[in-house]
Amino acid sequence: MAKYEVVIGLEVHAQLSTRTKIFCSCPTSFGAQPNTNVCPVCLGLPGALPVLSRGAVELGAKGAIALNCAVQPESVFARKNYFYPDLPKGYQISQFDKPLALAGHLDVHVNGETKRIGITRVHMEDDAGKSVHDGFKDSDRFTYVDLNRSGTPLIEIVSEPDIRSSDEAVEYFNEVRQALVFAEVSACDMEKGHLRCDANVSMRLKGAEKFGTRAEVKNLNSFRFLKQAIEYEMERQVEILESGGRVIQETRLFNPDLGETISMRSKEEAHDYRYFPEPDLIPVHVSQEWLTQLKASMPELPQARRARFINEYGLRDYDAQILTSSRDTADYFERAARASSDPKQAANWVVGDLAGLLKADGKEIPESPIPAEHIGELITLITTGELSGKLAKEIFPKMYATGDSPSVIAEREGLKQISDTGALEKIVDEIIASNPKQVEQYKGGKTTVIGFLVGQVMKQSRGQANPATVNAILAEKLK
Amino acid sequence: MNIAKLTIPEVQDGLRRKQFTAVELTTEALRFAQAENPKTNAYLTFSDERALAAAARVDAKLAAGEQIGSLGGVPIAVKDVIVTKDVKTTCASKILSNYIPPYDATAVERLEAAGGIILGKANCDEFAMGSSNENSAFGPVRNPVALDRVPGGSSGGSAAVVAQGTAVVSLGSDTGGSIRQPASFCGCVGVTPTYGRVSRYGLVAFASSLDHIGPFSRTVADSATLLGAIAGRDERDATSARHPVPDYAALLGDSVKGLKLGLPKEYFAGLAPETGDRIMAGVEILKQLGCEVTEVSLPHTEYAIATYYIICTAEVSANLSRFDGARYGVRSSKSDTLSDMYKNSRGEGFGTEVKRRIMLGSYVLSHGYYDAFYLKAQKVRNLLTQDFTKAFEQVDALITPVSPFPAFKIGEKVNDPIQMYLSDIYTITGDLAGIPCMSVPCGTTPDGLPVGMQILTKHFAEDVMFRLAHQYEKAGGFTA
Numbered sequence: 027m028a029k030y031e032v033v034i035g036l037e038v039h040a041q042l043s044t045r046t047k048i049f050c051s052c053p054t055s056f057g058a059q060p061n062t063n064v065c066p067v068c069l070g071l072p073g074a075l076p077v078l079s080r081g082a083v084e085l086g087a088k089g090a091i092a093l094n095c096a097v098q099p100e101s102v103f104a105r106k107n108y109f110y111p112d113l114p115k116g117y118q119i120s121q122f123d124k125p126l127a128l129a130g131h132l133d134v135h136v137n138g139e140t141k142r143i144g145i146t147r148v149h150m151e152d153d154a155g156k157s158v159h160d161g162f163k164d165s166d167r168f169t170y171v172d173l174n175r176s177g178t179p180l181i182e183i184v185s186e187p188d189i190r191s192s193d194e195a196v197e198y199f200n201e202v203r204q205a206l207v208f209a210e211v212s213a214c215d216m217e218k219g220h221l222r223c224d225a226n227v228s229m230r231l232k233g234a235e236k237f238g239t240r241a242e243v244k245n246l247n248s249f250r251f252l253k254q255a256i257e258y259e260m261e262r263q264v265e266i267l268e269s270g271g272r273v274i275q276e277t278r279l280f281n282p283d284l285g286e287t288i289s290m291r292s293k294e295e296a297h298d299y300r301y302f303p304e305p306d307l308i309p310v311h312v313s314q315e316w317l318t319q320l321k322a323s324m325p326e327l328p329q330a331r332r333a334r335f336i337n338e339y340g341l342r343d344y345d346a347q348i349l350t351s352s353r354d355t356a357d358y359f360e361r362a363a364r365a366s367s368d369p370k371q372a373a374n375w376v377v378g379d380l381a382g383l384l385k386a387d388g389k390e391i392p393e394s395p396i397p398a399e400h401i402g403e404l405i406t407l408i409t410t411g412e413l414s415g416k417l418a419k420e421i422f423p424k425m426y427a428t429g430d431s432p433s434v435i436a437e438r439e440g441l442k443q444i445s446d447t448g449a450l451e452k453i454v455d456e457i458i459a460s461n462p463k464q465v466e467q468y469k470g471g472k473t474t475v476i477g478f479l480v481g482q483v484m485k486q487s488r489g490q491a492n493p494a495t496v497n498a499i500l501a502e503k504l505k
Numbered sequence: 506m507n508i509a510k511l512t513i514p515e516v517q518d519g520l521r522r523k524q525f526t527a528v529e530l531t532t533e534a535l536r537f538a539q540a541e542n543p544k545t546n547a548y549l550t551f552s553d554e555r556a557l558a559a560a561a562r563v564d565a566k567l568a569a570g571e572q573i574g575s576l577g578g579v580p581i582a583v584k585d586v587i588v589t590k591d592v593k594t595t596c597a598s599k600i601l602s603n604y605i606p607p608y609d610a611t612a613v614e615r616l617e618a619a620g621g622i623i624l625g626k627a628n629c630d631e632f633a634m635g636s637s638n639e640n641s642a643f644g645p646v647r648n649p650v651a652l653d654r655v656p657g658g659s660s661g662g663s664a665a666v667v668a669q670g671t672a673v674v675s676l677g678s679d680t681g682g683s684i685r686q687p688a689s690f691c692g693c694v695g696v697t698p699t700y701g702r703v704s705r706y707g708l709v710a711f712a713s714s715l716d717h718i719g720p721f722s723r724t725v726a727d728s729a730t731l732l733g734a735i736a737g738r739d740e741r742d743a744t745s746a747r748h749p750v751p752d753y754a755a756l757l758g759d760s761v762k763g764l765k766l767g768l769p770k771e772y773f774a775g776l777a778p779e780t781g782d783r784i785m786a787g788v789e790i791l792k793q794l795g796c797e798v799t800e801v802s803l804p805h806t807e808y809a810i811a812t813y814y815i816i817c818t819a820e821v822s823a824n825l826s827r828f829d830g831a832r833y834g835v836r837s838s839k840s841d842t843l844s845d846m847y848k849n850s851r852g853e854g855f856g857t858e859v860k861r862r863i864m865l866g867s868y869v870l871s872h873g874y875y876d877a878f879y880l881k882a883q884k885v886r887n888l889l890t891q892d893f894t895k896a897f898e899q900v901d902a903l904i905t906p907v908s909p910f911p912a913f914k915i916g917e918k919v920n921d922p923i924q925m926y927l928s929d930i931y932t933i934t935g936d937l938a939g940i941p942c943m944s945v946p947c948g949t950t951p952d953g954l955p956v957g958m959q960i961l962t963k964h965f966a967e968d969v970m971f972r973l974a975h976q977y978e979k980a981g982g983f984t985a
Contacts, residue, residue, distance in 0.1 A: 066608050072709040076743070078743065109826065115827050
């Protein structure tokens with residue numbers, strides 16, 4: 027394996043977040059009864075015609091911009107011909123020689139290094155329906171077809187063969203996902219089939235210029251499967267090459283149960299899609315003016331936001347990375363940061379304690395019971411000395427459990443930090459009186475024992491004492 | 506009332522004068538059509554219930570003193586490649602022999618909105634592919650003028666019902682001459698409007714970039730009225746035109762004096778006298794009406810047939826993929842695997858000509874051949890269109906024959922597809938260029954067979970075309 031290098035290109039398919047389908051006005055909503063979100067157009071009934079939705083073009087163009095691609099002034103839909111029962115027209119309406127956008131890129135970070143992955147093209151297409159092979163009493167004899175998905179708008183994002191490891195592939199796939207989510211182009215909910223990819227994988231000897239023969243693994247719908255499929259392919263292909271064989275060009279399917287890819291069809295059996303321009307649609311014309319408006323209306327993209335977090339808030343690269351891992355996380359963090367006076371602390375709370383609680387709870391940031399503003403308030407309470415760090419840590423899970431603000435909880439539980447010298451002196455006196463041995467050690471020169479005494483005071487005060495004040499009083503009284 | 510000869514104005518006049526109600530007329534029209542149909546096999550399906558319901562609506566409007574629409578009460582046949590909600594639409598194919606659409610074509614909606622009464626669905630060549638109506642899975646149509654002859658195709662049934670008098674007007678479709686050629690064979694008026702003038706929504710696609718819906722009638726005025734009712738932008742067809750629709754019928758009376766007419770020399774070379782003489786006699790009448798006639802040239806004409814059969818078959822190969830037995834239509838009962846289901850359903854369901862065109866089209870689009878065939882054909886199509894654009898810089902309209910020969914005998918050419926394809930020579934160019942063109946009767950051959958004269962104008966100049974045809978019809982006296 028060490029003498030080989032893997033070459034990977036990904037084709038990512040993402041569902042655009044339009045409310046309606048690309049060529050008709052049926053809803054794209056998920057989970058409806060089979061064959062209810064359908065009309066003559068998406069059923070491919072005889073005589074029905076597609077009409078391109080403006081909203082789909084807008085989202086497609088936004089996606090292309092988010093991927094740093096050049097949206098083309100003219101793009102043309104084409105028919106991609108093949109037979110399948112859930113493909114009701116007998117062809118998919120896609121784009122072929124004149125795609126929506128060309129020549130983009132994304133930067134990925136792997137092992138502390140940044141690498142630019144080229145994007146060849148972004149094109150638009152309609153999705154097919156779904157074949158249901160089980161779940162019915164006669165499923166052993168029949169396949170059922172649900173056409174609710176038919177006509178769902180997709181963009182396909184084709185990368186250059188620039189990817190050199192499974193980790194890079196996963197990172198690139200994730201960056202594409204982030205870009206599309208940030209740009210509000212796609213919800214990218216993988217469980218709902220919003221995002222999937224095909225991986226073209228080949229091996230070559232390190233230093234070789236020519237690419238090896240590739241296998242295309244179809245329909246990978248999770249980061250884990252993508253990684254597993256690539257790694258399986260790398261091993262499989264190296265094994266063939268090492269035993270003197272030749273990798274054959276073919277399409278393969280990934281079996282998630284076995285973690286293996288299996289041959290689906292060879293090059294000889296490959297479809298001849300017989301592309302030709304879709305005569306039912308006119309070419310898509312995009313004006314420079316419209317593109318300018320579109321760009322102006324776009325939200326900040328993850329890479330730009332990451333840079334801003336570092337520059338504006340002084341975050342560490344690592345924290346900025348995590349906090350821009352999703353638009354929701356970034357938005358949450360910024361709300362918390364604005365509500366506090368210390369963005370770095372806000373980052374620590376979000377990346378640390380909050381992330382931990384959410385993870386244990388199996389929740390995502392939009393479901394956080396703690397409003398971002400409460401984190402801001404907590405930081406303010408610490409900064410003003412009203413809460414100790416220790417108290418804050420104690421309160422945080424209560425904020426999570428109840429959704430109450432930190433001041434409400436502190437008030438209710440009487441957990442205000444005591445900085446009042448008079449009140450603290452009384453406690454300090456008690457502790458000095460009840461710990462003569464430690465007092466003697468301190469006076470004998472073992473000054474580190476003061477930590478123990480501070481701890482006793484804190485305990486006595488149920489953690490409410492301001493440790494700095496306690497320290498000062500103790501040092502004064504033990505002179 | 507002679508039901509077989511009625512025109513739209515006569516129907517509307519009779520209704521206004523209360524000579525008959527729409528329901529009475531419809532009942533009689535259905536009875537007559539059903540009684541006469543066995544002679545020609547022009548109708549495949551009658552839609553009595555729908556027709557009588559539409560007639561009742563017209564009567565209700567009359568009773569309420571409301572406008573009944575430009576087609577109010579008019580009995581109409583619709584070619585069976587145009588979908589009709591709840592009325593079987595077979596495309597004259599075995600594969601759709603049981604297909605009942607859940608929606609109406611836009612043209613059908615508009616026709617009924619204008620008060621039209623759909624009597625039934627007209628026979629045609631399977632999926633509109635053919636020039637003789639012998640390719641119908643439900644038997645050929647006989648030409649009402651000479652029952653041993655073909656009515657032309659593919660809209661043979663739509664032409665025959667008008668010639669036979671079993672509908673006042675009808676809708677057909679034209680991809681390479683499928684309206685004009687049968688109109689000329691049956692001696693009636695047939696109009697192919699500008700591409701995009703009439704919505705294709707609900708027209709079962711044959712070759713999408715060439716398909717047109719258009720009217721048949723016994724008078725030019727009736728075609729103008731019918732086209733006016735169905736034309737105009739439709740948001741459901743991205744290729745439908747936004748161009749405003751003039752009141753064609755109201756413009757018919759304008760003079761044609763001083764209009765310049767061109768005779769493309771390529772269309773007259775080698776034309777048999779039985780047809781050529783009739784066309785030239787027609788040109789003489791137009792001259793007498795004050796038109797100026799010159800010879801023009803459309804130099805790329807000789808490439809038209811090759812170009813047409815590449816583009817149309819390519820589009821056919823994709824358009825007919827949806828008929829696979831999976832979701833609707835006829836599924837072969839013999840199949841154990843998915844692949845067999847496709848092969849058997851399509852093998853049993855499609856006729857010879859349809860299969861021939863699917864195979865040709867799949868070939869011209871296949872990997873490595875696309876540039877040599879499809880792409881080149883598109884370039885030639887542009888050249889052919891430019892020929893017309895240049896010609897229309899010199900003249901207002903072109904006059905040509907519709908078909909090199911009149912209606913031939915049933916069975917005469919059925920085994921010679923190339924000869925059959927060549928018979929479209931004068932009509933396919935208009936479709937390739939997307940310009941309006943029509944066939945207007947111009948007398949008969951010595952054997953008494955109808956001959957049609959073709960009038961072509963530039964895009965959206967249907968008004969000029971109708972005016973010429975109407976003035977000619979009045980002067981020449983050739984009505985069906």
